Amino acid sequence: MRIVVVGGTGHVGSFLVPRLVRSGHEVVSLSRGSREPYVVDPAWQQVTRVVADRDAEDAAGTFAGRLRDLDPDVVVDLVCFTVESATQLVEGLRGHVDHMVHCGSIWMHGPSDRLPITEEDGTPPVGEYGTAKAAIARLLTEETAAGGLVTTSLHPGHISGPGWPVINPLGNLDPQVWRTLAAGEPLAVPGLGTELMHHVHADDVAQAFSLAVEHRGQATGQAFNVTAASALTVRGYAQRAARWFGRDADLRSVSWEEFRQQTGEEHASTSWEHLWRSQYASIDKARRLLGYAPAFLPDEAAEQAVRWQVAHGELDLPADLVSR
């Protein structure tokens, strides 16, 4: 099949594009061309790269036409964030492509009230991003149910892997958290440390996209959670991370107010966004319909990210600590 991947050089695309090439597909990767894929792979030599700015072309109303001109059988859309943008694509591709596969987020679900969260029983989303992802997923399901474009939406957890910072055990991106755990020093944890985070390795997300493309019949009109098979609590993640450095986590429970004061507003509010939702998504549907079988535990995905950052001088930790 001829497959256009919109946003093919990002976290997911870096793993997905080579997978699609190895499955025998003709692949076109579209991006603004501002970065190379996160993973070096010879498969990229067989990929056609197209430079375009989706936002600018959405604004001009020309993006769907550009994709049509590329004559794809399948469009994988990894960077769509508004209903308007999704609507343009659906209307422009209807009758022209066999399948459109969209990347959503488990933040299409709100703060958890029953675990694990299935595609059907999540609480309503909160915040602009998750609300838009939920609305796009609904739009796509309705489009397909009405006999229009065949669509599928896949909803990853916190995408993790080598090449970029990973959400840490406190649910934020503060590098000091890793230094504290690596040194075995006391780590202030807001609340009890029982909230959940659901990471997924980027290559497992890529596996799910690849399966959705191969199993179009099973994926038609469906939304799927795409996460690791298990989720980590704050304390479980912190304990496992401390062990990478040969330490035990020394966790000290503090109030959210104290945490905000100690950590600063930016990291505290990122923590709040993750921990308040406290999500653990079920992947039963993706396993059943697509044969999805994630290869990485969430802490393995996170460990790869941290080791990569240390090895590339992007996280200031004693290198010998991470090599234990």
Ligand SMILES: NC(=O)c1ccc[n+]([C@@H]2O[C@H](COP(=O)([O-])OP(=O)(O)OC[C@H]3O[C@@H](n4cnc5c(N)ncnc54)[C@H](OP(=O)(O)O)[C@@H]3O)[C@@H](O)[C@H]2O)c1
């Ligand atoms: N990060 C997470 O933890 C997470 C969790 C759940 C869901 N998601 C979803 O995952 C998707 C993002 O995937 P990702 O993590 O692979 O993204 P990413 O790493 O941010 O990569 C984005 C890709 O899209 C390209 N791109 C960005 N803006 C563009 C534009 N205006 N026009 C054309 N290309 C553009 C980028 O290349 P250029 O910069 O060169 O254009 C790159 O290839 C989003 O739909 C997001 O909602 C992410």
